[in-house]
Amino acid sequence: MVNTENAIFSSYKRDPNLNDEIFDKNGNVIEIYKKLLKLYGDHSINDYVNLNTKAKSSFFNQGITFQVYSEKSTQEKIFPFDLFPRIIAPEDWEIIESGSLQRSKALNLFLWDLYHEKKIIKQGIVPMELISSSINYLHQMMDIDPPGGIYNHISGTDIIKHTDGKYYVLEDNIRCPSGVSYVICNRTALKRALFGVFNHYQAHTVTNYAENLLDLLESVKPKGVDVPNCVVITPGMYNSAFYEHSYLAKTMGVELVEGRDLFVENDFVYMKTIQGPQKVDVIYRRIDDFFIDPLEFKPDSAIGVPGLFAAYKKGNVTLANAPGTGVADDKAVYTYMPQIIKYYLDEEPILNNVHTYHCSRPDELKYVLEHIPELVIKPVDEAGGYGISIGNRLSKSEIEQVKKQVGQNPRKYVAQPIMSLSVHPTYIDDTESFEQRHVDLRTYTILGKDKEFVLKGGLTRVALQKGNLIVNSSQGGGSKDTWVLKK
Structure with a gap:
């Protein structure tokens, strides 16, 4: 138990082996949480249950949902949300923010180089075989200059706090990072x-994201355009993140479109409207590369726009993020991030990587196959927590199956030590009490032409199952509000 007279936490059990973010090793409340616990103590557990139920109803009424996929079914669920917030001190946020921005800038320069002169490859820092074998490396992007020189307009950086109290990056997401809504x-x-609780803290706002996103998207408008017309393109209402697509379009004050709403004529993109065609200059796309244009990529794509890539190559429309960015958030490329940061920025990484073994290297493959119970095995090209195997949770037969999969296609897998993500008190419906749950943080960085912005908050994701380390919403995880305190 912990040292608190707060009834709402009276049954809270603290595992001293875990890094609890609000209680120290002796079970005492950490300073920045003392006021919060006192304020929450004004409520009984029944009050909290009622407030939690109202929050759920609010999410349901707004259609704030997410698809959870399993082998047997696909379910649309209310996005799980815990009313007990996570607080980040200003000095911690400085590290997180500057580290996230550093990685986004370095990755943008890396992408420019990969699709132009390939200096980092010619100098032997990153192997060409690693790049050319990535399914997300698009030869169609060679020598294309994206407007403003920006590839990864929106980046998501997944960060954990380890038992040593330091922050580490688990992975970079620059294809299509979700969750900001x-x-x-x-x-x-x-x-x-x-x-009444929130008002007692001076936390940075997070509601300025949409205006900053629109401002940065407009900064990378095509040449010759004065006032750009921006849209958000979605695969449609059955996509797992459709709520986010519609929310961002609404809050930016731009149109939400599907592929069938756009057409290309003379290498310019137009939107169909009841007033007639309207030219489109900037497209924030939530459609994967291979589906954006059936004339250039997958010919059977029904959600893309025929001729869109030709218009993009001519510089007549901006796509955010740029096609081909996925090669840089390949989890095997992640292993080279310290060298990439040093090469392009001449800086040491502000946020460290988690030590990562790339299975395409024979010596590292040998180590991984011999130590699977101690490792997390990840496919290099998946997102949303899919395909991850946590070694100490596998049966003997499952371990043998993972060995077989990795051995058959080593390039597809990386492995990391099982990191002890920090834990945070989280309300659990089944027990109607607070319990320790593992959390991470996804930060959101947006880059424009001579502009940059990191959302002062990010998404704290929670693994709702006891002991689980996979926090992704698509795997049944939840979230918390994240308060970054002002200095």
């Missing part, structure tokens, strides 16, 4: 339910 909705829900 939930950051904003979490804040809105918490303020509605517990404004």
